[in-house]
Amino acid sequence: MGTSYTPPTNPDWWREPVERTELLWIVLAFAWCVFMFGWMIGWHWIGNQNMNNEAYKTTPEAYSKKVADMQAQYAVRKDEATGEDVVAPPPGSDVYLAGMQWQWRPILELQKGKSYRIHLSSLDVVHGFSLQPENINFQAYPGYEQVFTATPNKSGTFAIACGEYCGGGDAFGHHTMLGRIYVKE
Amino acid sequence: MATTTMSDFRVDPVSGFKIHRTANTLVKANAFAAVVFLLVGGLFGLGVALTRMPGVQLLKPEMFYMFLTAHGIIALMVWIIFFEIAVLYFLGAHVLNSRLATPRWAWLQFWLMIIGAAMTAVAILQGGSSVMMTSYPPLTAAPHFYLGLILFAVGALIGCFVFLGTLVIAKEEKTYGEGSLPLVVFGGVTACIIAIFTIASGALILIPTFLWSLGLISHIDPMMYRIVWWAFGHSSQQINVVTHISIWYLIAALVFGAKPMSEKVSRGAFLLYILFLQFGSVHHLLSDPGLSSAWKIFNTSYMIYLAVLASLIHGLTVPGSIEVAQRKKGMDTGMFTWIRKAPWGNPVFSGMFLSLIGFGFIGGITGVVMSVEQINMIIHNTMYLPGHFHGTVVAGTTMAFMAVTYWLIPVVFQRKIALAGVAKLQPYIFSLGSFVFSIALMGAGTMGVQRRSADMFFAGQPLAYEYPEIAKGMMSIGEIFGVVMAVGAVMFIVVVLASIFAGERIPEGSAPWPKVEDADVVAEKSGKKHIGIGGFEAPGTFVFAMILFVTIVLYYFINFKYLSTIWTLS
Numbered sequence: 001m002g003t004s005y006t007p008p009t010n011p012d013w014w015r016e017p018v019e020r021t022e023l024l025w026i027v028l029a030f031a032w033c034v035f036m037f038g039w040m041i042g043w044h045w046i047g048n049q050n051m052n053n054e055a056y057k058t059t060p061e062a063y064s065k066k067v068a069d070m071q072a073q074y075a076v077r078k079d080e081a082t083g084e085d086v087v088a089p090p091p092g093s094d095v096y097l098a099g100m101q102w103q104w105r106p107i108l109e110l111q112k113g114k115s116y117r118i119h120l121s122s123l124d125v126v127h128g129f130s131l132q133p134e135n136i137n138f139q140a141y142p143g144y145e146q147v148f149t150a151t152p153n154k155s156g157t158f159a160i161a162c163g164e165y166c167g168g169g170d171a172f173g174h175h176t177m178l179g180r181i182y183v184k185e
Numbered sequence: 186m187a188t189t190t191m192s193d194f195r196v197d198p199v200s201g202f203k204i205h206r207t208a209n210t211l212v213k214a215n216a217f218a219a220v221v222f223l224l225v226g227g228l229f230g231l232g233v234a235l236t237r238m239p240g241v242q243l244l245k246p247e248m249f250y251m252f253l254t255a256h257g258i259i260a261l262m263v264w265i266i267f268f269e270i271a272v273l274y275f276l277g278a279h280v281l282n283s284r285l286a287t288p289r290w291a292w293l294q295f296w297l298m299i300i301g302a303a304m305t306a307v308a309i310l311q312g313g314s315s316v317m318m319t320s321y322p323p324l325t326a327a328p329h330f331y332l333g334l335i336l337f338a339v340g341a342l343i344g345c346f347v348f349l350g351t352l353v354i355a356k357e358e359k360t361y362g363e364g365s366l367p368l369v370v371f372g373g374v375t376a377c378i379i380a381i382f383t384i385a386s387g388a389l390i391l392i393p394t395f396l397w398s399l400g401l402i403s404h405i406d407p408m409m410y411r412i413v414w415w416a417f418g419h420s421s422q423q424i425n426v427v428t429h430i431s432i433w434y435l436i437a438a439l440v441f442g443a444k445p446m447s448e449k450v451s452r453g454a455f456l457l458y459i460l461f462l463q464f465g466s467v468h469h470l471l472s473d474p475g476l477s478s479a480w481k482i483f484n485t486s487y488m489i490y491l492a493v494l495a496s497l498i499h500g501l502t503v504p505g506s507i508e509v510a511q512r513k514k515g516m517d518t519g520m521f522t523w524i525r526k527a528p529w530g531n532p533v534f535s536g537m538f539l540s541l542i543g544f545g546f547i548g549g550i551t552g553v554v555m556s557v558e559q560i561n562m563i564i565h566n567t568m569y570l571p572g573h574f575h576g577t578v579v580a581g582t583t584m585a586f587m588a589v590t591y592w593l594i595p596v597v598f599q600r601k602i603a604l605a606g607v608a609k610l611q612p613y614i615f616s617l618g619s620f621v622f623s624i625a626l627m628g629a630g631t632m633g634v635q636r637r638s639a640d641m642f643f644a645g646q647p648l649a650y651e652y653p654e655i656a657k658g659m660m661s662i663g664e665i666f667g668v669v670m671a672v673g674a675v676m677f678i679v680v681v682l683a684s685i686f687a688g689e690r691i692p693e694g695s696a697p698w699p700k701v702e703d704a705d706v707v708a709e710k711s712g713k714k715h716i717g718i719g720g721f722e723a724p725g726t727f728v729f730a731m732i733l734f735v736t737i738v739l740y741y742f743i744n745f746k747y748l749s750t751i752w753t754l755s
Contacts, residue, residue, distance in 0.1 A: 002444050002703065002705070003438035003442055003443060003444045003703055004367065004368045004434040004437060004443065004444055004445055005200075005367045005369050005370075005435055005438050005439070006361075006367050007361055007362050007364040007366065008367075010448075011365070013365070013449060014448075014449055016447060016449060018447050018449065018450055019446050019447060019722050019723075020720055020721055020722070021446070021501070021505060021721045021723045021724070021726065021727050022446055022447055022450050022498075022502060022505065024727070025497070025498070025501045026498060028734065029494055029497040029498065029734075030494055032490075032734070032737075032738070033489055033490035033491070033493055034489060034490075036486070036553070036741070037482075037489045037490055040482055040485075040486065040557050040558055043745075044478065047559060047745075047748070047749065048749065048753045048754070048755070049559055049562065049748050049749065049752075049754045050478070050558075050559060050754060050755055051472070051478065051558065051559070051562065051754070052754075052755060053476075053477045053478055055474035055475040081648055082647045082648060103648075107648075120474075125324055126321045126323075126324075126407050126411075128565075130566065130567075130635055131752075132650055132652070133632075133633055133652075133653065134633075134751050134752055135563050135567065135633040135751070136563065136751060136752060137472055137562060137563070137564070137565040138472045138473075138565070139470075139472050139473045139565070139566075141407050141408050141474065142407060143406070143408075145474070146473075146474030146475075148755070149754070149755045150752050150754055151752060151753035151754075152752050153751075153752055153753060154752075159648065159650035161633075161635050161643075161650065162635070163565065163566035163567070163635050163636075164637075165316075165317045165321075166324075167246075167250070172246045172247050172315070174637070174638060174639070175246060175639040175640040175641075175643070176640075176643065176645075178643060178646050178648040178649075179648065
């Protein structure tokens with residue numbers, strides 16, 4: 001007797017046996033839950049795409065100085081589209097990339113198959129690093145410097161779009177925000 | 186004790202609910218406000234859809250960002266939380282045959298939420314507060330943008346305590362007997378507990394941000410903001426999940442006379458929500474600096490996916506309870522007779538069942554997969570997100586709220602459903618729109634299209650980038666079905682307004698709906714003892730559950746396969 005909107009007819013409902021359909025499903029579903037939990041941990045060992053936990057506190061001033069120093073040291077040519085420096089840091093080095101309203105700079109040139117320690121921060125508001133067409137996405141904050149090691153496995157021209165809405169106030173440029181990474185063979 | 190007399194109540198002849206008139210007025214007020222805000226929020230959403238449609242691009246960027254901010258706040262927070270307050274009052278007062286605690290506080294709840302929502306809406310429409318629903322500092326909105334949200338949240342918090350007070354009265358006055366609360370009210374308590382946690386988190390971050398916007402606090406750390414804000418932003422979606430699951434159980438009982446397959450299992454699943462669902466806030470922080478993988482994995486998995494387990498359980502037990510009820514009522518042949526012969530022309534049922542399918546297959550599966558620490562890197566902040574959460578909040582929650590509204594209009598507003606033909610069709614149109622919209626946007630997101638962008642073409646930029654053609658096609662299809670979804674929403678609003686203002690009155694004491702017999706009573710009369718096939722009481726539902734299971738396993742590994750092809754990251 002009774003329904004889901006009336007009190008349980010058996011006051012001792014806790015002791016009622018569980019029907020077979022439900023019991024089997026619970027066992028199956030729980031096994032899948034445990035598997036997914038284990039797989040997410042395991043991917044840190046068996047997978048090649050994981051986040052680094054390395055991060056530092058910084059300031060927009062300190063970070064933009066690091067970007068400028070790297071740019072001065074490793075600028076190799078002018079970009080055809082914008083006339084700006086293209087910066088080619090050597091493999092294994094620290095690469096500083098900054099998000100700002102509304103661009104990702106500097107323009108980078110990397111080599112396929114080589115690893116780089118990429119630093120990511122913002123000089124003003126919260127931005128989103130979004131590498132296209134790879135579709136790799138990270139959050140970038142002012143005051144925080146995130147570091148990860150990236151190894152391009154394809155060559156070509158890659159765009160960095162902004163994944164976090166970043167244009168409030170009187171100006172709206174979020175949808176125009178781009179950067180670029182060239183990957184050489 | 187306050188004195189109440191019989192004339193403070195009326196009895197619903199079908200459900201037997203003893204309806205407190207004051208409570209009923211408050212349910213009406215909150216549900217009506219909800220529907221009005223659904224209309225407003227939906228129209229802003231239509232503007233967003235028509236701008237994202239590649240061939241149309243209706244709004245200029247400035248207007249687009251204003252519309253998107255307004256759509257997020259009004260549709261995701263205001264419509265839903267107003268409706269949830271109406272549901273809580275209904276569960277506390279109507280279902281328990283009780284009077285509502287402190288009606289004057291309840292009216293304060295109503296007006297604070299109205300004033301708060303209006304204040305924030307005005308701030309957005311004045312133009313200086315296009316900071317999106319999430320309003321991440323250092324982006325700044327006008328002070329009354331934050332103040333409105335705070336007032337709205339305080340109102341909602343009062344509503345939670347009015348509900349809890351009503352439970353105390355109902356128990357004290359023994360309005361529902363001696364035993365445990367009915368399952369749907371237990372679900373309401375779960376939602377209420379999560380709501381209180383949610384609102385407290387919101388206050389914790391929005392009050393300092395309000396003071397910051399006034400210049401009284403010098404700095405809000407943007408990362409601290411995001412961590413605390415999502416304890417509010419994500420948790421508020423968990424209130425939706427719990428509320429619409431309670432509504433699924435309620436509708437199964439109202440339409441089929443169903444009872445839970447097992448009280449223990451269904452209540453246990455709600456308990457898992459209380460314990461673990463809040464961890465999900467971390468889904469939004471998986472690509473953030475400074476948080477360790479151990480912390481992310483523990484939280485994003487809701488501790489070994491125990492809250493996902495709860496959802497998988499409800500996903501079986503709700504249709505399972507319908508199957509058991511149908512079989513007890515004589516539809517005990519074959520595997521799927523029970524579902525084929527369900528009342529598909531009744532929008533209360535069709536809406537509920539479409540909500541179950543949409544939430545499970547579209548919102549649920551994608552939510553589990555995208556919240557994997559590593560998979561998140563190829564999904565975070567792409568169009569996949571709006572695709573996913575329209576699967577949960579629109580195809581799931583909103584559809585469920587619409588379905589129960591069709592049942593509530595005759596009972597609460599005492600009006601027959603006007604334009605019954607439109608109502609019958611509406612769940613199908615709305616679900617078709619929301620299903621295709623969600624799937625297409627997720628497709629575009631997989632191709633990299635970023636969310637919250639006024640122009641997916643990066644027009645006029647020297648460092649040009651073009652998304653793949655297929656992504657543009659996905660956006661066109663998605664947004665066309667976004668318009669279909671909007672048409673479905675307008676159909677709902679027209680039916681509601683026509684019914685409550687011009688529908689045929691149902692005199693007091695007359696039946697608002699045909700009587701539905703409890704499945705158990707029918708089974709007893711017919712002497713039926715055993716149902717189902719091969720010792721399974723709900724074999725058809727088990728087949729459906731296995732289809733869901735296989736889909737999620739395949740989809741999980743497809744995403745890892747795709748992940749393994751991108752740049753190496755460590």
